[in-house]
Amino acid sequence: MNREDRSEERPLGPSFGCPVGRADHAQILLGHGGGGLLTHRLLEQVFRPAFTNPLLDARHDGAVLTVGSERLAFTTDSYVVRPLFFPGGDIGTLAVNGTINDLTMCGARPLFLSVAFILEEGLPIEILYRVVASMRQAAQSAGVQIVTGDTKVVDRGKGDGLYINTAGVGLIMHGLTIAPTAIRPGDAVLLSGDIGRHGMAIMAVREGLEFETTIISDCAAVAEPVQELLTAGIEVHCLRDLTRGGLATALVEIAEAARLHIHLEETAIPIQEEVRGACEILGLDPLYVANEGRFVCFVPLAQKEAALDILRQYPVATDAHQIGEVREGTEGLVTIKGTLGTSRVLDMLSGEQLPRIC
Amino acid sequence: MKFVDEYRDADAARRWAERLARLTTRPWTLMEVCGGQTHAILKFGIDELLPKEINLIHGPGCPVCVTPIELIDRAIAIAARPEVIFCSFGDMLRVPGSRCDLLSVKASGGDVRMVYSPLDALRLARDNPDRQVVFFAVGFETTAPATALAVHQAAQQGVANFSLLVSHVLVPPAMETILASPENRVQGFLAAGHVCAVMGYREYEPIARRYRIPIVVTGFEPLDILQGIYLCVRQLEEGRAEVENQYTRVVGLDGNRYAQAIFREVFHVAPRHWRGMGEIPQSGLALNERYAAFDAERRFPRDEERGQELPECIAGLILQGVRKPYDCPIFGTVCTPDHPCGAPMVSSEGACAAYYRYRRLSCEGARAPSPG
Numbered sequence: 001m002n003r004e005d006r007s008e009e010r011p012l013g014p015s016f017g018c019p020v021g022r023a024d025h026a027q028i029l030l031g032h033g034g035g036g037l038l039t040h041r042l043l044e045q046v047f048r049p050a051f052t053n054p055l056l057d058a059r060h061d062g063a064v065l066t067v068g069s070e071r072l073a074f075t076t077d078s079y080v081v082r083p084l085f086f087p088g089g090d091i092g093t094l095a096v097n098g099t100i101n102d103l104t105m106c107g108a109r110p111l112f113l114s115v116a117f118i119l120e121e122g123l124p125i126e127i128l129y130r131v132v133a134s135m136r137q138a139a140q141s142a143g144v145q146i147v148t149g150d151t152k153v154v155d156r157g158k159g160d161g162l163y164i165n166t167a168g169v170g171l172i173m174h175g176l177t178i179a180p181t182a183i184r185p186g187d188a189v190l191l192s193g194d195i196g197r198h199g200m201a202i203m204a205v206r207e208g209l210e211f212e213t214t215i216i217s218d219c220a221a222v223a224e225p226v227q228e229l230l231t232a233g234i235e236v237h238c239l240r241d242l243t244r245g246g247l248a249t250a251l252v253e254i255a256e257a258a259r260l261h262i263h264l265e266e267t268a269i270p271i272q273e274e275v276r277g278a279c280e281i282l283g284l285d286p287l288y289v290a291n292e293g294r295f296v297c298f299v300p301l302a303q304k305e306a307a308l309d310i311l312r313q314y315p316v317a318t319d320a321h322q323i324g325e326v327r328e329g330t331e332g333l334v335t336i337k338g339t340l341g342t343s344r345v346l347d348m349l350s351g352e353q354l355p356r357i358c
Numbered sequence: 359m360k361f362v363d364e365y366r367d368a369d370a371a372r373r374w375a376e377r378l379a380r381l382t383t384r385p386w387t388l389m390e391v392c393g394g395q396t397h398a399i400l401k402f403g404i405d406e407l408l409p410k411e412i413n414l415i416h417g418p419g420c421p422v423c424v425t426p427i428e429l430i431d432r433a434i435a436i437a438a439r440p441e442v443i444f445c446s447f448g449d450m451l452r453v454p455g456s457r458c459d460l461l462s463v464k465a466s467g468g469d470v471r472m473v474y475s476p477l478d479a480l481r482l483a484r485d486n487p488d489r490q491v492v493f494f495a496v497g498f499e500t501t502a503p504a505t506a507l508a509v510h511q512a513a514q515q516g517v518a519n520f521s522l523l524v525s526h527v528l529v530p531p532a533m534e535t536i537l538a539s540p541e542n543r544v545q546g547f548l549a550a551g552h553v554c555a556v557m558g559y560r561e562y563e564p565i566a567r568r569y570r571i572p573i574v575v576t577g578f579e580p581l582d583i584l585q586g587i588y589l590c591v592r593q594l595e596e597g598r599a600e601v602e603n604q605y606t607r608v609v610g611l612d613g614n615r616y617a618q619a620i621f622r623e624v625f626h627v628a629p630r631h632w633r634g635m636g637e638i639p640q641s642g643l644a645l646n647e648r649y650a651a652f653d654a655e656r657r658f659p660r661d662e663e664r665g666q667e668l669p670e671c672i673a674g675l676i677l678q679g680v681r682k683p684y685d686c687p688i689f690g691t692v693c694t695p696d697h698p699c700g701a702p703m704v705s706s707e708g709a710c711a712a713y714y715r716y717r718r719l720s721c722e723g724a725r726a727p728s729p730g
Contacts, residue, residue: 027462339366340403340407341403
């Protein structure tokens with residue numbers, strides 16, 4: 001037996017061991033931030049072993065804490081986007097809406113946010129003003145307050161102009177457990193609207209791609225319709241916003257955590273014509289393209305119509321549809337019935353989605 | 359979406375499948391040459407609509423898959439040089455060389471950029487006169503004209519800091535290699551529609567005659583592929599071996615003469631090494647002598663190391679259609695899209711990646727005992 005084999009036999013024990021040598025890559029690749037399999041592996045191999053505790057191990061969009069008699073949701077997210085301004089939003093609206101949505105996905109009413117800026121030396125103050133104005137407007141329209149913050153400046157060339165971190169706290173005002181493990185066979189999978197717009201809007205600007213009409217990001221806060229579902233007594237089993245990695249990656253994560261089979265109907269998934277066209281040209285699959293104002297919601301089949309009626313009253317969810325169902329069967333599997341009536345397996349995004357050659 | 363949805367109509371697909379079932383009287387093995395077709399077949403589940411007698415095997419038409427590992431190692435070595443901006447199409451960035459891929463070079467500080475066209479790389483060269491801009495020229499007859507145009511413009515405009523690492527390959531010699539093999543099982547070809555859009559399809563006629571095999575120029579949408587299969591099987595059932603054109607809305611007999619002219623101005627036909635298939639005579643393109651100054655292989659010193667393939671990987675047999683991805687002992691276990699060991703697992707056009715993404719479950723049942 002060689003030395004390598006022996007070292008693998010040694011129990012890891014409760015202490016945190018350096019994962020270098022066990023991880024697949026010796027250095028961080030951009031794909032580690034892509035929200036797909038590499039990100040997932042980073043969480044499982046580096047962060048979770050280091051910080052393990054029951055709240056973190058629930059692997060939700062945020063932590064659900066009990067403080068006295070209240071249940072709170074707590075979450076954080078960092079925003080690095082190029083370009084800083086894009087059709088439908090900017091880094092400021094993303095930073096506020098993203099954290100509001102993460103709190104919302106825990107079933108909480110978002111209340112307070114913190115904001116930390118990392119600014120690059122030389123950034124025009126006018127740009128900062130514009131971003132801050134967007135943040136103010138996004139926070140106001142969602143009824144949250146930005147109550148604390150921080151600012152750091154890095155040398156010119158050491159940042160992309162502006163990075164933002166936001167953290168948020170929200171109040172949970174119901175007794176439901178909203179988590180992947182709460183989904184049940186027979187649940188309906190509802191999607192709040194068309195997919196792929198944010199990712200393609202960013203890519204179009206970044207790569208200088210021009211289409212007949214501009215693709216507008218779906219960036220939006222989704223707190224209102226979700227709060228209304230909960231207030232109306234819909235028995236929501238799981239909520240997940242679709243960010244990096246897109247619809248497919250989110251559903252694979254849920255199916256794996258729930259150890260159930262999720263089956264989708266491709267023809268029920270709304271995708272804007274321009275987004276489909278851009279994806280066709282670039283050889284990308286819209287099921288894996290990023291969104292910033294879309295979520296999936298798992299509810300009992302019997303409450304499907306009531307839930308859709310509520311969602312469709314809100315501008316951010318007018319195009320809500322049932323796109324699939326939860327089934328018994330192969331654990332952690334997501335399948336999709338395509339346009340020709342045949343089915344295929346959906347996987348997590350592996351690394352970054354790269355355009356095909358031809 | 360106009361010009362797409364019409365070719366994905368479920369009722370029409372069912373009707374073609376029914377016509378095909380009525381036509382088919384015995385087993386036939388067809389090969390779709392192009393990786394784009396393989397991707398569509400598995401994504402849309404077209405193979406599930408076919409009668410049991412029809413076996414589709416997946417050809418070597420994925421440019422990412424057939425680029426030899428030595429050349430990828432060469433690309434990695436050039437990309438790591440501090441004076442170089444290395445430009446590549448997106449899916450080439452993840453192809454494993456002997457030790458790492460181009461994305462890892464980027465993470466280590468190499469200036470590796472994804473471009474959509476060789477003309478974007480040429481623009482980068484003009485904008486960065488103090489840097490060496492190298493374009494990784496990969497692909498079949500489809501991408502070669504754009505590469506040729508970029509070199510032609512670079513020469514005209516005197517852009518001396520631009521060069522190409524050429525790995526262009528040609529389809530017909532690979533088809534002949536497959537047909538000439540004693541292990542060949544292919545009885546009919548779906549030829550790659552986009553290659554024929556550039557080259558036309560006259561050059562397939564001698565192949566059809568020599569090997570008595572039907573060749574149907576076929577498009578990439580589900581109805582194109584179903585119709586291509588139908589035409590191919592009809593020839594087989596009737597005992598014909600001809601070149602037919604299913605993809606008439608795009609392909610003409612003589613192809614795109616302007617593209618061919620620029621292509622011949624810049625390149626000549628040369629032997630090429632294909633990953634998994636070895637050296638095939640007259641199967642690649644090399645720069646003509648008057649453009650030799652743009653050859654990155656000459657511009658940058660050669661690294662002496664030889665590429666190493668993983669011994670378990672059966673990519674070569676898969677690319678020739680002799681084996682299916684699930685016959686490979688490391689498919690889906692050691693070798694996955696996230697950790698590709700062989701090239702067909704890298705590109706979404708590669709047969710192994712397409713099987714992994716769309717067919718993993720059915721493959722688990724179909725897996726044959728590993729050889730040896």
